[in-house]
Amino acid sequence: MSESVKVFMGGTFDPIHNGHLRTALEIQQWLGVKQVTLMPSKAPVHRKSPERSGQQRLDMVRLAVADEPALIADEREVISAAASYTVLTLESFRRELGAQAPICMILGMDAYLSLPQWDRWLELLQLCHIVVVKRPGWIYEPCEQMQHISNEHEIDDVDVLLQKPAGHVIFRELTPLGISATQIRELIRGGHSPRYLLPDAVWDYIKQNRLYNFEQHNEGK
Numbered sequence: 407m408s409e410s411v412k413v414f415m416g417g418t419f420d421p422i423h424n425g426h427l428r429t430a431l432e433i434q435q436w437l438g439v440k441q442v443t444l445m446p447s448k449a450p451v452h453r454k455s456p457e458r459s460g461q462q463r464l465d466m467v468r469l470a471v472a473d474e475p476a477l478i479a480d481e482r483e484v485i486s487a488a489a490s491y492t493v494l495t496l497e498s499f500r501r502e503l504g505a506q507a508p509i510c511m512i513l514g515m516d517a518y519l520s521l522p523q524w525d526r527w528l529e530l531l532q533l534c535h536i537v538v539v540k541r542p543g544w545i546y547e548p549c550e551q552m553q554h555i556s557n558e559h560e561i562d563d564v565d566v567l568l569q570k571p572a573g574h575v576i577f578r579e580l581t582p583l584g585i586s587a588t589q590i591r592e593l594i595r596g597g598h599s600p601r602y603l604l605p606d607a608v609w610d611y612i613k614q615n616r617l618y619n620f621e622q623h624n625e626g627k
């Protein structure tokens with residue numbers, strides 16, 4: 407089991423759900439690393455802001471991973487004074503881990519295809535590898551820039567990935583779970599339970615804190 411490889415998955419996690427968790431766990435097992443870090447963002451600049459505070463989304467991530475030693479929450483983006491930029495987070499990992507440690511960033515297909523909208527996106531592959539996870543509902547239809555990135559950087563040998571610090575893209579097909587946070591928020595708003603799409607502890611937190619307009623629609627459930 408490799409302990410010197412950093413593997414992380416960022417996101418709004420608004421709220422965290424089983425699609426995120428199962429993805430992180432299957433990647434941890436596939437790469438043979440000790441842990442995968444789940445990192446809620448503060449306020450993403452390339453998409454509409456999350457509905458709940460960073461602290462609440464971090465609380466939900468912590469609850470979701472509390473009994474799973476292979477997954478860990480990282481608070482750095484939420485507690486940072488600055489907006490969340492993945493490139494800055496990667497630079498902070500590099501400062502901690504040194505130039506030679508492999509760093510892998512897990513991205514769903516939707517996030518991968520949107521990379522040209524990210525700040526300093528061309529620098530990302532100088533700082534990490536990208537593990538792209540196929541996601542139900544998202545087919546691989548890259549823009550010209552992303553097609554070029556895939557052509558230049560894609561590999562299919564995971565051992566190569568773990569021998570170098572950064573620079574490769576690898577695609578991985580996992581158990582397909584067509585769950586999204588949007589779907590969960592809509593279920594709650596519509597007065598329906600999202601149970602079994604996310605951990606019970608996270609659903610309990612949503613109810614206790616009356617998130618996603620729970621109080622207006624779900625009284626008594």
Ligand code: ATP
Pocket residue numbers: 415416417418419420424425426429512513514515516517539540541542583584585586587588589
């Ligand atoms: P929203 O519906 O609010 O856009 P989301 O469910 O896509 O949220 P994010 O927090 O935006 O969740 O996603 C964080 C990361 O997890 C992204 O890289 C995203 O592609 C990936 N991801 C989200 N849901 C899944 C899923 N069901 N399977 C695989 N990857 C996923």
